[in-house]
Amino acid sequence: MDSLTTYSGRVLQLGGGLSQQFRQILAGYVQESEVRYAALLEESGTICADAGDPALRDSGETGALAAGAYAALQAVAQRLGDGTFEGLFHEGKARQFCLTPVSPQFMLLSVFEAPVRFAIVKACASKAILRLQGQIETMPIATRSTAPPVRPAGDFSFEATALFNQA
């Protein structure tokens, strides 16, 4: 399996070391730009790969909020008549972050703090984004029949044992 696949079942697959390649690109970006943390997010907020300070990684809350903020601001831009969207930037006292489009489906989250400057981050991010785009674009589109099977570990009929049990 060496593909990023999308098909009619609306499933996106990362395999064959692809997320490792994403991580390497992000690690290089973190080193060059000196950002504290960088993550490649899918539009639903799923973190596909990340690098930098692991303390900034969580169970998905940051990804969901970031993807939501990104989508909301993009929608506002469109409603106000701006067809282009360059992402968003938060300049805080302690920390700053930016979300930059990589492709229609992916975005790059960069978290940094003083003395790292936004202009440097932006310049380094544009190089990293080109490399990420290169990886994404070279991946073949597979059909469902070529996707590897991922089989449930049990019976998921309606009468099956519950997946989640309340305490």
Added chain:
Amino acid sequence: MAVINHDTREVSFKLVYCGTPMGGKTTNLSFIHSRLGADHRGDLVALAAANDRTLFFDFLPVHTMVINGYHTKFMLYTVPGQVCYNATRQMVLRGADGIVFVADSQLDRMEENLTAWQGMQQNLADNGSSFADLPAILQFNKRDLPGPAPFAYMEYLLNSGPRRLRVFEAAASTGVNVFETLNALAQEVLQRFHQGTQPAPATTQPVPA
């Protein structure tokens, strides 16, 4: 959209709770958050206005190991119910792998149930998705309040189309059928994921509160 990461051996699905304003969507997530062990969930994130009404969405990641060797994560979202948040609702619904429609069982909320039901289907259509193709569960909430609408009447309003959904009669504030609803949707999503793109067969037997 489901995301499989074979390198980190993770699979994630997006499940969205839609429905009538003040119908109990956030209460469902709050109950799940309060009763699920910390090792099976993340933090409940609520983007709400000062009056506790959902402004953007609520988010709760829950996870388990149900696919062989793969850490399986379900990202639970709610949408804001109020009509004025139509654009926000449409945004949150984008890429949903499954839907719970939470209807309010109080008799005077039937018109709002119907409006929300039709609005959700329109939102999905505007996103290029089809409700007919999406795993979905109906939850008739607030069955514990006095004088709820007859079950058959709510079925007639919301579940009389060609596709009959599985229905749970719930009282989310006390947790009745909250986990059953989540499990039913998770199972339907997993079945669908495993079997292909055909909708899973729905039963028509309601699950009583």
